[in-house]
Amino acid sequence: MKGSEAIVESLKAEGVEAIFGLPGGVVIPLYDTLYDADIKHYLVRHEQGAAHMADGYARATGKTGVCIATSGPGATNLVTGIATAYMDSTPMVAITGQVRSGLIGTDAFQEADTTGITQPIVKHSYLIKDVKDIPRIFKEAFYIASSGRPGPVVIDIPVDMQLAELDYKPQKKINLLGYKPTLKGNRRQIKAAARLIARAERPVIYAGGGIISSGADRELRRLAKMVQTPVTTTLMGLGTFPETDKLSLGMLGMHGTGYANYAVTNCDLLIAIGARFDDRVTGKLATFAAEAKKIHIDQDPAEISKNVVVDVPIVGDARTVLKDLLEELKKLEIDTGRTEPWLRQVSDWKKSHPLFYKDLKREIMPQFVVEEIYRVTKGKAIICTEVGQNQMWAALFYQHSKARNFISSGGLGTMGFGFPAAIGAKIGRPRETVIDIAGDGSFQMNIQELSTAVNYNIPVIVAILNNGYLGMVRQWQELFWNERYSETCIECQPDFARVAEAYGALGITIKDKNDVTDALRAAIKAKRPAVLDFRVKRDENVFPMVPAGKSITEMIGGQK
Amino acid sequence: MKHTLSVLVENKPGALARIAGLFSRRGFNIDSLAVGITDDPDVSRMTITVDGKEHPIEQVTKQLHKLINVIKITDLDPHNTVARELALIKVKSPARSRGEIMQVAEIFRANILDVARNTMILEITGTTEKVDAIEELLTPHGIVEIVRTGRIAIERGEK
Ligand SMILES: Cc1ncc(C[n+]2csc(CCOP(=O)(O)OP(=O)(O)O)c2C)c(N)n1
Numbered sequence: 001m002k003g004s005e006a007i008v009e010s011l012k013a014e015g016v017e018a019i020f021g022l023p024g025g026v027v028i029p030l031y032d033t034l035y036d037a038d039i040k041h042y043l044v045r046h047e048q049g050a051a052h053m054a055d056g057y058a059r060a061t062g063k064t065g066v067c068i069a070t071s072g073p074g075a076t077n078l079v080t081g082i083a084t085a086y087m088d089s090t091p092m093v094a095i096t097g098q099v100r101s102g103l104i105g106t107d108a109f110q111e112a113d114t115t116g117i118t119q120p121i122v123k124h125s126y127l128i129k130d131v132k133d134i135p136r137i138f139k140e141a142f143y144i145a146s147s148g149r150p151g152p153v154v155i156d157i158p159v160d161m162q163l164a165e166l167d168y169k170p171q172k173k174i175n176l177l178g179y180k181p182t183l184k185g186n187r188r189q190i191k192a193a194a195r196l197i198a199r200a201e202r203p204v205i206y207a208g209g210g211i212i213s214s215g216a217d218r219e220l221r222r223l224a225k226m227v228q229t230p231v232t233t234t235l236m237g238l239g240t241f242p243e244t245d246k247l248s249l250g251m252l253g254m255h256g257t258g259y260a261n262y263a264v265t266n267c268d269l270l271i272a273i274g275a276r277f278d279d280r281v282t283g284k285l286a287t288f289a290a291e292a293k294k295i296h297i298d299q300d301p302a303e304i305s306k307n308v309v310v311d312v313p314i315v316g317d318a319r320t321v322l323k324d325l326l327e328e329l330k331k332l333e334i335d336t337g338r339t340e341p342w343l344r345q346v347s348d349w350k351k352s353h354p355l356f357y358k359d360l361k362r363e364i365m366p367q368f369v370v371e372e373i374y375r376v377t378k379g380k381a382i383i384c385t386e387v388g389q390n391q392m393w394a395a396l397f398y399q400h401s402k403a404r405n406f407i408s409s410g411g412l413g414t415m416g417f418g419f420p421a422a423i424g425a426k427i428g429r430p431r432e433t434v435i436d437i438a439g440d441g442s443f444q445m446n447i448q449e450l451s452t453a454v455n456y457n458i459p460v461i462v463a464i465l466n467n468g469y470l471g472m473v474r475q476w477q478e479l480f481w482n483e484r485y486s487e488t489c490i491e492c493q494p495d496f497a498r499v500a501e502a503y504g505a506l507g508i509t510i511k512d513k514n515d516v517t518d519a520l521r522a523a524i525k526a527k528r529p530a531v532l533d534f535r536v537k538r539d540e541n542v543f544p545m546v547p548a549g550k551s552i553t554e555m556i557g558g559q560k
Numbered sequence: 561m562k563h564t565l566s567v568l569v570e571n572k573p574g575a576l577a578r579i580a581g582l583f584s585r586r587g588f589n590i591d592s593l594a595v596g597i598t599d600d601p602d603v604s605r606m607t608i609t610v611d612g613k614e615h616p617i618e619q620v621t622k623q624l625h626k627l628i629n630v631i632k633i634t635d636l637d638p639h640n641t642v643a644r645e646l647a648l649i650k651v652k653s654p655a656r657s658r659g660e661i662m663q664v665a666e667i668f669r670a671n672i673l674d675v676a677r678n679t680m681i682l683e684i685t686g687t688t689e690k691v692d693a694i695e696e697l698l699t700p701h702g703i704v705e706i707v708r709t710g711r712i713a714i715e716r717g718e719k
């Protein structure tokens with residue numbers, strides 16, 4: 001069997017059903033094998049799109065996303081997508097072609113040091129030097145990408161390795177001396193955590209994306225209910241706890257809700273689960289939950305006490321740890337009434353610091369569009385976002401209630417992520433409505449994937465909150481840079497609806513608030529890719545907002 | 561405090577680059593780094609010296625651990641460790657100072673590897689402090705070049 005066939009066999013052995021990619025010289029042998037393999041390959045229009053599609057697919061399904069690019073420019077085009085996956089810990093295997101082994105290091109045509117370039121943004125990487133290693137390396141790559149704290153793995157394959165012969169045997173065993181993710185949390189620590197929880201009077205759970213990778217959302221809900229503890233989530237954790245629940249505080253941090261930020265600041269116990277105390281969440285570290293004891297459950301030991309020193313660290317898989325913790329808590333008799341005054345306080349904050357915006361009669365408020373998306377889809381859609389104000393409005397004004405239904409580039413903040421990620425998500429979960437809440441700036445960073453969506457008839461909806469600005473940057477300039485709007489007004493905007501039509505998608509321009517609902521309905525009904533160009537109030541800002549480096553209670557615009 | 565980390569690494573392509581890359585990416589400074597094979601040809605050992613004052617050593621070791629090729633890390637206890645470094649020093653040695661340099665070499669038990677008309681090469685093995693000390697004594701004579709291996713270390717006792 002040839003190397004390229006061994007690659008495809010290995011992919012099949014991993015249960016890969018969808019691959020996103022674009023061919024080039026040094027992956028022709030692999031594509032030749034794919035030509036009659038029964039794995040669906042989606043031809044993208046730009047490799048960045050392939051990486052984000054694989055990522056969106058992975059986030060929506062929990063399976064490992066796979067993308068392919070050729071050497072040199074193909075591989076470098078993947079880089080932003082790999083970095084995005086790395087920062088948000090999504091399982092991904094990126095396969096790149098490489099020049100013939102004998103040419104490596106000679107600046108051959110389309111040679112780039114892919115493993116070198118991607119080294120700081122991968123969980124691991126391989127350069128295949130012996131065709132016999134293909135089955136082992138693929139087995140390891142998928143295992144590494146998807147286990148422990150997930151992340152992207154790059155496999156760089158010289159063209160001669162795809163052509164060389166090997167005696168293929170499916171790889172069963174994995175033997176990685178230096179890689180053994182911890183599953184179970186330490187018993188003693190879990191007991192200590194349970195004791196703290198049982199005693200706490202003002203507890204808050206701070207839940208992150210780790211809950212999603214470990215599939216721990218049910219356990220999280222049980223914990224919150226059992227000990228009557230309010231839950232705030234990070235951007236990555238949205239959906240792990242239903243925002244329709246009275247215990248939900250929504251998102252915290254720079255653009256968090258006032259009540260989440262007050263609750264965290266005033267709590268006496270902070271239970272962090274699968275979250276990493278990112279600076280966008282904590283604001284000024286010295287005042288972040290300063291009075292509180294802290295429990296930190298995380299898969300990655302390096303996250304423990306990286307930014308904030310905690311009292312009870314527990315390394316392990318969130319779901320496994322929470323299960324054990326729930327068992328421990330059952331043994332202690334917990335007086336759920338003890339958090340009642342605290343819950344009353346939280347509810348007062350919800351009243352005094354609600355999320356709000358001033359709705360207008362005809363002009364479209366971006367927040368209104370998001371709320372309308374929630375109403376029309378009954379909150380059941382998969383929401384993807386671009387980056388900027390659109391992302392924050394999507395996070396704040398949609399009541400997220402289900403894990404894996406909110407997909408956004410949190411760590412890297414990659415404009416252009418949402419649309420291809422939505423395509424990947426729709427391919428992974430074809431029965432769901434998938435909507436990319438977009439900005440006019442971001443959408444143009446991967447707009448070419450409209451062609452891919454139309455090509456395979458992947459009916460995703462792009463809802464552009466079109467303000468004609470790089471809005472989030474404009475907001476910073478307005479608030480902190482004396483309204484000096486340097487290069488944030490997009491002077492020349494295409495007619496997005498006509499662009500969509502030109503690609504063969506449905507395009508609608510919406511200028512009146514009263515047409516928002518119909519446009520959304522029409523797009524859902526169309527069952528083909530659709531672009532909704534909502535011309536929203538241009539200078540609307542995202543509030544509340546905590547200026548960078550300030551304490552999270554120092555919010556601008558947090559009160560009505 | 562200086563920490564000496566003894567790191568067992570799978571002898572795989574790119575492993576050293578990954579470790580060096582991790583240090584630069586996370587902003588950790590390496591004081592010295594020595595690499596060599598072990599009794600197992602599939603495993604290399606790196607001895608890395610870092611300043612624990614500048615970077616919390618716990619973060620350094622945890623981040624190192626995340627590299628798939630890293631098998632084991634030991635933060636060596638200085639009281640229970642023998643550490644050595646080797647240096648080759650080429651020093652200016654015109655006839656009038658040659659005697660003095662040879663005396664220094666003798667005190668430090670340095671070997672003289674080469675004597676040219678105007679220079680000499682000394683080989684010295686010892687703790688980092690000892691190497692520093694001989695360097696200091698030779699500096700007034702004019703050091704042409706010094707090459708140090710970086711520290712290697714091993715724990716005392718049965719382990
Ligand atoms: C690739 C990339 N380049 C630049 C930025 C910096 N940036 C953050 S938000 C933003 C504005 C995004 O504009 P738009 O997509 O129209 O969204 P809006 O904020 O207007 O909703 C920019 C430029 C980024 N996050 N990503």
Ligand SMILES: [Mg+2]
Pocket residue numbers: 439440441465466467468469470471
């Ligand atoms: Mg905009």
